[in-house]
Amino acid sequence: MADNNDKLARLLRTQPAKLDFLKGLSEAERQKLAADIEGARQAHSKHIRGAMEEALNHLPWLLRAPVKKLFGL
Amino acid sequence: MNIDRPTELRRLAQTLHRKPEELGHLGSLDGASLMSLRTLVQNALLEEFAGLFEKLAASGKLAPDALSALLCRKVFGASITANMSYYVPADRAVRMCKHFDEHFMADIAREQIPERAQDQLKNLPVDLMRGVTRQMLASRDFHIMGGFTDYLPEEKAMVLMEEIADPADSLRISSFAQRKDRIARLTVKMDDEQIKRLIAAAFTQTEFIQEVGLVTAEMDTKNQQRMARLSDAVDMAHRPRARELAQGNGQLSRLQAFFAA
Secondary structure, three states: OOHHHHHHHHHHOOOOHHHHHHHOHHHHHHHHHHHHHHHHHHHHHHHHHHHHEEEEEEOOOHHHHHHHOOOOO | OOOHHHHHHHHHHOOOOOOOHHHHHOOOOOOOHHHHHHHHHHHHHHHHHHHHHHHHHHHHHOOOOOHHHHHHHHHHHHHHHHHHHHOOOOHHHHHHHOOHHHHHHHHHHHHOOOHHHHHHHOOHHHHHHHHHHHHHHHHOOOHHHHHHHHHHHHHOOOOHHHHOOHHHHHHHHHHHOHHHHHHHHHHHHHOHHHHHHHHHOOOHHHHHHHHHHHHHHOOOOHHHHHHHHHHHHHOOOHHHHHHHHHHOOOOOHHHHHHHOO
């Protein structure tokens, strides 16, 4: 139970103690929730990275690498 | 605030790219817990790229509004612009919006977290929001409109309601809004004919009847009695049907004046 709380806290970028409102969930339910959040995170990440790639395509290719570096991409 | 669980489940499902029926494993969480969870998920998704968007927003702060707006439209696109908007002062964001068309603004709104866009909602002229409302109605983005309704200043919401021609659409939007008290205040400002059309639309679907029940439950005695009178004017069978449903979902005590009238 503690491990899953830690995993959820990591995914939600918060402290495990702040997830007390989830204490009614069983371990299996926490695992499913963690998978839901991870799925949403991956979809969001793919969406944002895709949008950034598209934006960078508007720049001359020589500038793309330094701009990527500048913004930590 | 009374947190309606089905409303919050619908909103969480949207955030997680799931259908509400796919979240059966969260069955033991009440509305308030689902809301806390949704807020945490949304913030976590935003935080992952916070540094990037903050830098992007800061990099354009010396550029004229028109040039920044042009870059947003032609280079960054709606998704990046929406995420950057949280790090742009509201007055500048509003000035930039004046250079966007309603399609682009609607695309931005689809990507925004309403809780984070409150300053912009407060400062954006309502005439700029009309076009966004029409776009969202056309694309049936009721879940997004419902989320924004919770944070939109009420006088602006009242104006934007004029854009909603189909009363069923009002109910669909309401089903994604958590602040039923605000919807109730907007509803009581409608004239009798508008409310009768809303009631007629509501009694075509069980979910809509429940939605009207949740909104009516937020009204005072006088307005619940008005809703009862108008409901009877539409169809005398409606209130008995609503009572059956209210008994089933625990809303009966909050609708006493409506049923006693």
